[in-house]
Amino acid sequence: MEQFYIFMLVVLFVLAITDLTVGVSNDAVNFLNSAVGSKAASLKTILIIASIGVAVGAIFSSGLMEVARKGIFNPGQFYFDEIMIIFMAVMITDILLLDLFNSLALPTSTTVSIVFELLGASVAISILKIIKANDAIGALGNYINGDKAAEIIFGILLSVVIAFIVGAFVQWISRFIFSFHYEKRIKYVGGIFGGIAITAITYFILIKGIKGASVIPQSFLDFIDGNKLLIVAFCFVVFTGISQIIISFTKLNILKIIILIGTFALALAFAGNDLVNFIGVPIAAYQSYELWHGAYQASGVLPTEYTMNSLSGQVETPTYMLILAGLVMVVTLWLSKKARSVMYTEINLARSGEGSEKFQPNFLSRFIVRASVNLNQAIAVVLPDEIQQRIEKRFSKPESKRTKKNADEPAFDMVRAAVNLMVASILISMATSLKLPLSTTYVSFMVAMGTSLSDKAWGRESAVYRVAGVFNVIGGWFITAIVAFVAAAIFATVIYYGKGIALVVLLIIAVLLITRSFLSYKKKEKEKEAAIQIDRTSLITINEIISDSSDNISKVIRRISKVYGEVVDNLGLQDLNKLKKSKKQLSKLEDEVDTLKSDIFYFIKSLDESSVDASKFYILTLDYLQDMVQSISYITKNSYSHVNNNHKNLKFNQIRDLKRIDERLEVLFERIKVDLDGNTFEDIGFIIEDKKELLDNVSALIQKQIDRIRSTETSPKNTKLYFSLLLETKDLITATINLLTLFKEFHDDYKRIKS
Known part of the structure; x- marks a missing residue:
């Protein structure tokens, strides 16, 4: 006692x-x-x-x-x-x-x-x-x-x-x-x-x-x-x-x-x-x-x-x-x-x-x-x-x-x-x-x-x-x-x-x-450190802008590539919990990019006189990043909604085709990431040239689905989801290539002026 x-x-x-x-x-x-x-x-x-x-x-x-x-x-x-x-x-x-x-x-x-x-x-x-x-x-x-x-x-x-x-x-x-x-x-x-x-x-x-x-x-x-x-x-x-x-x-x-x-x-x-x-x-x-x-x-x-x-x-x-x-x-x-x-x-x-x-x-x-x-x-x-x-x-x-x-x-x-x-x-x-x-x-x-x-x-x-x-x-x-x-x-x-x-x-x-x-607090602190948090008031020169922009693009692309692959896999498996997790991850990414855009005023105010022309480049960079995030977010939300509403699963051929697109996208994103992380920017031109093949593959899948509808496809919901995924994938690729084109042109102009 x-x-x-x-x-x-x-x-x-x-x-x-x-x-x-x-x-x-x-x-x-x-x-x-x-x-x-x-x-x-x-x-x-x-x-x-x-x-x-x-x-x-x-x-x-x-x-x-x-x-x-x-x-x-x-x-x-x-x-x-x-x-x-x-x-x-x-x-x-x-x-x-x-x-x-x-x-x-x-x-x-x-x-x-x-x-x-x-x-x-x-x-x-x-x-x-x-x-x-x-x-x-x-x-x-x-x-x-x-x-x-x-x-x-x-x-x-x-x-x-x-x-x-x-x-x-x-x-x-x-x-x-x-x-x-x-x-x-x-x-x-x-x-x-x-x-x-x-x-x-x-x-x-x-x-x-x-x-x-x-x-x-x-x-x-x-x-x-x-x-x-x-x-x-x-x-x-x-x-x-x-x-x-x-x-x-x-x-x-x-x-x-x-x-x-x-x-x-x-x-x-x-x-x-x-x-x-x-x-x-x-x-x-x-x-x-x-x-x-x-x-x-x-x-x-x-x-x-x-x-x-x-x-x-x-x-x-x-x-x-x-x-x-x-x-x-x-x-x-x-x-x-x-x-x-x-x-x-x-x-x-x-x-x-x-x-x-x-x-x-x-x-x-x-x-x-x-x-x-x-x-x-x-x-x-x-x-x-x-x-x-x-x-x-x-x-x-x-x-x-x-x-x-x-x-x-x-x-x-x-x-x-x-x-x-x-x-x-x-x-x-x-x-x-x-x-x-x-x-x-x-x-x-x-x-x-x-x-x-x-x-x-x-x-x-x-x-x-x-x-x-x-x-x-x-x-x-x-x-x-x-x-x-x-x-x-x-x-x-x-x-x-x-x-x-x-x-x-x-x-x-x-x-x-x-x-x-x-443990949850430690995880949140790590997420804060890993999150894209660029302080625009610290970007003074064009060189700093290029460096921070490349780092920013690389991080966004890495996360988009990861989420795209997870969504395709989990859509095939009808795994609602993992799709919900991907949806939350994208919500955070949307907030981060939106925060970056809200700080444009301070970014422009902080530039030195010789770097003011870089404002347009930075604004367009963020705009393309937002387009990319919106595309992957739309893909994720539609996939989650489809599974959450208990609609029929996509056919095996459809999932297989999406997986092939995912594999090609992963290769593309990896090439971009290596180029940007290494600050070499040498492969960007070749990546831009290779974009047509990838876009043609997506267009071919759209035509294939049209043929299915005319012959064997019986589910309107599946058709809606599949078309949405393909069209948003096409928009994602286009936004990525536009961003790289902008980045290459700005970088090349800067090198010419500097030399």
Whole structure:
């Protein structure tokens, strides 16, 4: 009996370490985004500062297991074995849920997840106890405090609205003062701005960062609580003076200093207060075991009979556990690629300028953007022209020609990054003082979205995608609560009835799911690296254009050749699953080529003057590539639809003829690929000359099918599919040859000019 609960404790602590890694991977977005997005320092420097903040926060952590016991359920209503079931269900759910969000590269709240997991698991066990005791469902109020869940929901809504509005307002004022040419204005108003920002961040550290820290004397915390206005005024005067001295007499950038201090502060607060979200449940379980085990040795009370009234008090976390947890968090911060993915999701939504968008527009985003455009037009009618021109001048961005040298520019400037950290610090500090349930994740994210909106980062070209992205993330927050509640309730019920066997099965499932998630993530990362992702802003000279074009064509041809062969084979075998897989592969290829075409504007802007004539060549190259992809996509989709609708299979002779075309196409594509990969371009002329034989073969097959219809063919659907495949194959060959002809002519002209 004791061994089973010791096993549960060991599992809980292993799960806690795993939870730390997935939790940090998600919450790192809160304190890294502003510094990384503005490139205030190198990534290594930013991670060092954040790591120090995390380590200090972990050591200075209050160590109180507040979330697991504070009003979610009444421990006195549960026996020891039931409490352990609740904690086990919570940890399994938390790991799977956070890992899911990390894999989707979406930020979510670890506090919300842990609260609703505790709520779901405790509600499930409470209902089972009520049913067993034949009590009314109204007795659930004796077990659960539903007000806490309502408070968290209220906190989500409050965080979203207030953080977005305040962030947008403060950024608008800051940008109006500094403009985008802040290097000039900062000499005059930078001292005051630095004073306000560093004071806000310092106050945030004092109120939120070291709140309840066990190593800080209570008298000092009481002094801070009783003299808030005096501390704020003193800090403002001192930091304003220091900031002005730095600006006037040193070459240091005060905005960089603000950003790095803010990064440290948010990292410290995260580790100091959110650490218990990851290790609090196992600590509470360990304390519960100690309480029961002591009573068991004294009186022999069974786990099913020992009530957990004693758990209602504070559950103190040993300092060495906090230090160990802090070490795990720091290591994760440096090594986790998923943390970078979540971070870049928010940076991508907040970035200035256009580019590839992660999210697709929806009805709500289109409606909001259209309403905003109409509102702006209405304001323009009312506002005097002089005021409009003045505002427009303050918000006009400096023109800069994007070249290879500065393509890796910041997502936003340091004024916005400083405002992000300053506003987030102020809002979280105020909420903590007023005991309002604002979430660090929600505040940090919505402030960043508000500042990007007022900074005109969401232009007409990108607004609908960015707004859709914000709604996706916000929707994910509410889904977190629902999924956490339901999953934890299900897991708790399964363990309650299945005991040890159910627990082992759930752990195996959890390990398999996390492993599958890890492998799937690695596969996606490899696909991203292998995908055709040409940055047109890096193509400056004709030589680079030729090199990248040949590489691009070679990759597309290789994938088309592979898919064509698979479709012909699987069409003959009537293999629906493999045809569906080919269809998905083609969908990705279509998106990639479409993305390349959407970047033509930046490609043309980036060319040097001697290479502008290459624009037409590049545009036509992409157009022919799109024609090729559309042809193979049409072939694949028609084949999939034919098999999916259970139509008759193509005749043996038809499949045999298609296979012969596939073999000839494979030879053609291989010759093209070898020529382009080797950068020799010597065989292109011969390939173009050989095209007539291949096209004649396809035309002969079309005539053969016409003869079949007149004599033996009886299936209209087969005829439709077969003609479609042959005609699209003909279009594919024609587009390929046209592309090669264009490439050869451009390459030959370039060689003549160069010589």
